[in-house]
Amino acid sequence: xxxxxxxxxxxxxxxxxxxxxxxxxxxxxxxxxxxxxxxxxxxxxxxxxxxxxxxxxxxxxxxxxxxxxxxxxxxxxxxx
Amino acid sequence: xxxxxxxxxxxxxxxxxxxxxxxxxxxxxxxxxxxxxxxxxxxxxxxxxxxxxxxxxxxxxxxxxxxxxxxxxxxxxxxxxxxxxxxxxxxxxxxxxxxxxxxxxxxxxxxxxxxxxxxxxxxxxxxxxxxxxxxxxxxxxxxxxxxxxxxxxxxxxxxxxxxxxxxxxxxxxxxxxxxxxxxxxxxxxxxxxxxxxxxxxxxxxxxxxxxxxxxxxxxxxxxxxxxxxxxxxxxxxxxxxxxxxxxxxxxxxxxxxxxxxxxxxxxxxxxxxxxxxxxxxxxxxxxxxxxxxxxxxxxxxxxxxxxxxxxxxxxxxxxxxxxxxxxxxxxxxxxxxxxxxxxxxxxxxxxxxxxxxxxxxxxxxxxxxxxxxxxxxxxxxxxxxxxxxxxxxxxxxx
Numbered sequence: 438x439x440x441x442x443x444x445x446x447x448x449x450x451x452x453x454x455x456x457x458x459x460x461x462x463x464x465x466x467x468x469x470x471x472x473x474x475x476x477x478x479x480x481x482x483x484x485x486x487x488x489x490x491x492x493x494x495x496x497x498x499x500x501x502x503x504x505x506x507x508x509x510x511x512x513x514x515x516x517x
Numbered sequence: 518x519x520x521x522x523x524x525x526x527x528x529x530x531x532x533x534x535x536x537x538x539x540x541x542x543x544x545x546x547x548x549x550x551x552x553x554x555x556x557x558x559x560x561x562x563x564x565x566x567x568x569x570x571x572x573x574x575x576x577x578x579x580x581x582x583x584x585x586x587x588x589x590x591x592x593x594x595x596x597x598x599x600x601x602x603x604x605x606x607x608x609x610x611x612x613x614x615x616x617x618x619x620x621x622x623x624x625x626x627x628x629x630x631x632x633x634x635x636x637x638x639x640x641x642x643x644x645x646x647x648x649x650x651x652x653x654x655x656x657x658x659x660x661x662x663x664x665x666x667x668x669x670x671x672x673x674x675x676x677x678x679x680x681x682x683x684x685x686x687x688x689x690x691x692x693x694x695x696x697x698x699x700x701x702x703x704x705x706x707x708x709x710x711x712x713x714x715x716x717x718x719x720x721x722x723x724x725x726x727x728x729x730x731x732x733x734x735x736x737x738x739x740x741x742x743x744x745x746x747x748x749x750x751x752x753x754x755x756x757x758x759x760x761x762x763x764x765x766x767x768x769x770x771x772x773x774x775x776x777x778x779x780x781x782x783x784x785x786x787x788x789x790x791x792x793x794x795x796x797x798x799x800x801x802x803x804x805x806x807x808x809x810x811x812x813x814x815x816x817x818x819x820x821x822x823x824x825x826x827x828x829x830x831x832x833x834x835x836x837x838x839x840x841x842x843x844x845x846x847x848x849x850x851x852x853x854x855x856x857x858x859x860x861x862x863x864x865x866x867x868x869x870x871x872x873x874x875x876x877x878x879x880x881x882x883x884x885x886x887x888x889x890x891x892x893x894x895x896x897x898x899x900x901x902x903x904x905x906x907x908x909x910x911x912x913x914x915x
Contacts, residue, residue, distance in 0.1 A: 448650070448652065449650055449652075449678055450649065450650035453650075453782070453785065453786075456786065456789050456790075457789060459789075459793060460789045460790075460792050460793050460796070463792075463793050463796035463797060463800075464792070464796050470800060470801075470804060470834075473796075473797055473800055474797070474834060474837075474838065476793075477793055477794075477797050477838060480789070480790060480793045481790065481793075484786045484787075484789065484790045487782070487786050488783065488786055490678065491677070491678060491779055491782060491783065492783075494677035494678045495673070495677055496669065496672055496673035496677045496679070496681060497680045497681065498669065498680075498681045498682075498683060499680070499681070499682050499683070500660070500682075500683050500685065501655075501682055501683060501684040501685070501700065501703060501704065501707070
């Protein structure tokens with residue numbers, strides 16, 4: 438199983454991981470005051486974004502047939 | 518003297534007689550020598566302890582059979598006797614068939630299960646990991662079914678960020694197994710799909726049978742995308758369940774296993790941000806104590822005002838930080854509006870509108886009388902325009 442990221446922008450999962458990392462980094466002692474303020478601000482923005490994304494998301498449903506016409510990459514024939 | 522017939526004549530009479538007398542027959546027997554010809558026709562023998570009879574089932578009729586017949590399976594067939602003159606044989610021309618009882622399907626189930634298990638299709642080493650945050654879930658089920666509606670309602674409640682691609686398929690009756698397998702293959706070719714759910718609501722063993730067919734099992738096994746099966750009720754186990762990477766007891770449970778819970782994520786976010794807030798507050802407290810202890814220490818008689826200054830800097834930073842926390846906890850705060858109002862309040866145009874004026878000399882606005890000189894020109898700014906006042910402009914100065 439390959440784990441490829443199709444889109445260049447961060448996935449929701451990446452954002453949550455980053456938030457976790459920031460929280461851990463801030464708990465550590467080997468970090469300057471300036472750095473921690475910067476991280477904190479990043480964390481705030483990140484969580485704001487995640488919050489909004491999740492709360493405002495609406496389920497998107499598509500039918501396979503339309504998919505086949507658009508972005509499916511047919512390399513083999515589907516047997517009938 | 519008895520009439521002498523040719524072989525063709527006697528065969529013709531037998532054919533007519535048999536085909537008339539046995540125009541409609543129902544027969545129960547056990548399948549043996551089952552062969553599905555590449556033309557699509559089926560050939561097999563029905564037998565019991567004492568006899569056997571050949572059977573054919575043409576493509577047009579066998580496409581309505583919902584299960585794959587297997588040797589040893591006891592079935593009922595309906596059809597008519599037909600005679601094949603070139604070989605002088607007779608057979609049942611089968612029009613429909615069904616298992617002679619649920620036990621027959623059960624036996625077929627066990628047999629296929631054993632076969633696939635021996636081949637390793639159920640082995641744990643082949644189970645793929647289910648992604649924690651799927652971005653695109655492919656669903657194989659009937660698009661107009663209650664199962665699909667259940668799946669959608671769970672998805673939108675738990676994780677509306679996910680995108681659903683519906684591969685609608687027949688999930689029972691003839692051709693269902695083939696279509697399910699095809700949808701799984703197709704979904705595997707859609708870009709970005711990181712999880713597939715195959716599903717249908719509860720029903721009898723016969724209703725769920727498509728999920729017990731080998732073709733479905735193979736396509737699940739060959740899928741590169743992990744698959745969760747949610748077929749029938751808690752008590753129903755299908756072959757598809759054994760091959761899938763994860764088995765869910767029901768359609769609803771399948772989507773619950775497929776998606777993270779929105780409430781949990783929101784809680785995670787608020788926990789993280791609170792702990793960030795705590796950490797940074799601690800840091801400030803530590804720095805504050807450090808500065809104070811420096812100030813008090815024997816070696817550093819730091820003037821009090823420097824300490825105050827540092828302390829104030831810290832307070833400012835802390836203030837900034839606290840504001841950020843307030844902002845996140847109170848997302849819809851009207852802070853921006855307040856700030857806007859404050860800015861507007863300071864807008865000089867508003868002041869001019871109240872009848873105040875502004876005086877400028879040498880391009881600079883004068884705020885103190887000491888900065889004003891009677892000897893040079895000056896400009897008065899009214900709300901609507903600027904008026905110059907000077908020696909060359911006596912009229913307007915009076």
